[in-house]
Amino acid sequence: MNTYDFDVIVLGGGPAGLTAGIYLSRAKMKTLILTDGTPGGQMILTHEIANYPGVESASGYELSNTMKSQARKFGCAIKSNVRITGMSLDGDIKSVEVNGKDLYTASAVILSPGGKSRSLNVPGESKFKGRGISYCATCDGDFFQDKQIIVVGGGNSALEEAVSLTKYASRVTIVHQFDHFQGFQHAIEEAKKNPRIDFVMESKIIAFVGDESLERVQIQHLATNAISEREVDGVFILIGYEPNTESFNGVVDLNEWKEIITKDNLETNVPGVFAAGDAVRKRYRQITTAVADGTVAALGAIDYIRTAKAVAVA
Amino acid sequence: MLKTDLKHITTEEEFQNTLHQNENVMVCCGRMGPMCIPVYGVMEELEAEYTHVAFRDMEFDGPIGHLIRNLPECRSFAGLPFTVYFKNGKVAKATSSIQNMEQVTTILDKEFEKVPA
Numbered sequence: 001m002n003t004y005d006f007d008v009i010v011l012g013g014g015p016a017g018l019t020a021g022i023y024l025s026r027a028k029m030k031t032l033i034l035t036d037g038t039p040g041g042q043m044i045l046t047h048e049i050a051n052y053p054g055v056e057s058a059s060g061y062e063l064s065n066t067m068k069s070q071a072r073k074f075g076c077a078i079k080s081n082v083r084i085t086g087m088s089l090d091g092d093i094k095s096v097e098v099n100g101k102d103l104y105t106a107s108a109v110i111l112s113p114g115g116k117s118r119s120l121n122v123p124g125e126s127k128f129k130g131r132g133i134s135y136c137a138t139c140d141g142d143f144f145q146d147k148q149i150i151v152v153g154g155g156n157s158a159l160e161e162a163v164s165l166t167k168y169a170s171r172v173t174i175v176h177q178f179d180h181f182q183g184f185q186h187a188i189e190e191a192k193k194n195p196r197i198d199f200v201m202e203s204k205i206i207a208f209v210g211d212e213s214l215e216r217v218q219i220q221h222l223a224t225n226a227i228s229e230r231e232v233d234g235v236f237i238l239i240g241y242e243p244n245t246e247s248f249n250g251v252v253d254l255n256e257w258k259e260i261i262t263k264d265n266l267e268t269n270v271p272g273v274f275a276a277g278d279a280v281r282k283r284y285r286q287i288t289t290a291v292a293d294g295t296v297a298a299l300g301a302i303d304y305i306r307t308a309k310a311v312a313v314a
Numbered sequence: 315m316l317k318t319d320l321k322h323i324t325t326e327e328e329f330q331n332t333l334h335q336n337e338n339v340m341v342c343c344g345r346m347g348p349m350c351i352p353v354y355g356v357m358e359e360l361e362a363e364y365t366h367v368a369f370r371d372m373e374f375d376g377p378i379g380h381l382i383r384n385l386p387e388c389r390s391f392a393g394l395p396f397t398v399y400f401k402n403g404k405v406a407k408a409t410s411s412i413q414n415m416e417q418v419t420t421i422l423d424k425e426f427e428k429v430p431a
Binding site: 131134144 | 346394
């Protein structure tokens with residue numbers, strides 16, 4: 001096992017992790033960002049960002065690349081598409097094992113694993129991903145010109161994307177598990193007044209069926225448990241995000257929604273382990289709030305390390 | 315032009331030459347969208363390690379995007395990007411939509427076995 005020493009390791013490369021990388025490296029902390037995907041996290045899911053202060057308009061990809069370049073310019077190391085195969089965050093020296101062959105150690109760790117799109121986890125979902133099932137309306141909407149599609153979900157994303165998909169599809173059916181929507185009133189009204197959209201409420205998809213590509217779905221009406229089948233060309237699953245915290249269960253305290261519980265300075269219950277971004281327990285999740293978290297966690301980690309060094313000298 | 319660090323295939327001649335001159339070729343045909351960018355990122359990471367594979371991208375909506383879009387192996391695809399793995403000029407595997415590092419390396423290791431030097 002090859003061992004490499006850092007001051008701070010940041011787990012996650014979205015806006016929170018990249019911001020932490022910028023602040024830490026600029027403060028001359030030897031910093032490593034490890035991310036299991038592409039730097040940028042969910043930010044790259046956004047085609048246009050128009051509410052990031054100081055930037056009138058940019059794609060998520062552009063903003064990610066700028067943050068990544070800034071972090072690297074200050075000396076931050078970034079390793080993307082890695083697999084975390086082990087970690088020990090207790091004690092003064094924390095360690096993270098990557099790809100089963102490299103061990104990285106640090107005095108402090110910042111957890112910024114972000115979130116991921118929720119799946120339905122029903123039979124056929126993985127088989128038909130990209131063959132009728134999509135999680136991105138702006139990416140795949142044009143494959144469904146004049147086709148019949150279903151949008152699953154009842155939040156703003158589902159309602160807004162359903163309206164947007166009527167540019168392509170001949171019929172859009174929103175399937176939602178409750179008898180009311182969770183989205184904003186204006187989004188609900190836009191969807192309800194669109195003549196190409198209909199609604200199947202209090203229902204959920206329980207199976208995807210087809211041969212090479214998706215052909216049908218089985219829908220269960222939750223009030224009666226009646227099961228029906230519906231022919232469909234495509235299904236867009238837009239049921240929100242969940243925190244990417246499976247690997248931290250039992251490592252730091254999580255709440256019932258698997259969000260990381262932190263103090264005001266974003267330190268977790270484990271000394272020297274901080275958390276930032278969408279995986280942290282909080283109400284609002286925006287790029288700006290992730291960036292703010294990354295800043296606070298980085299400054300907290302710097303304080304933690306300096307205090308520990310001062311104590312060691314005394 | 316796709317904003318990646320990969321070599322881009324922009325003409326049919328380049329496409330044919332790439333298949334002709336390389337035993338193992340992975341082509342990711344997409345846009346600069348959220349499902350495509352992670353796959354380009356994985357390919358960029360792998361270029362140094364998988365030196366026996368030629369990694370290329372191609373614009374889905376470009377003038378030669380049809381060379382990938384219209385492959386029989388992609389006829390049921392409805393999710394970007396379309397990623398096609400060619401062995402000796404023939405399609406060995408094709409995938410639709412986002413793929414992570416593990417999914418890509420599993421295919422590369424199976425279809426393009428590295429011959430020890």
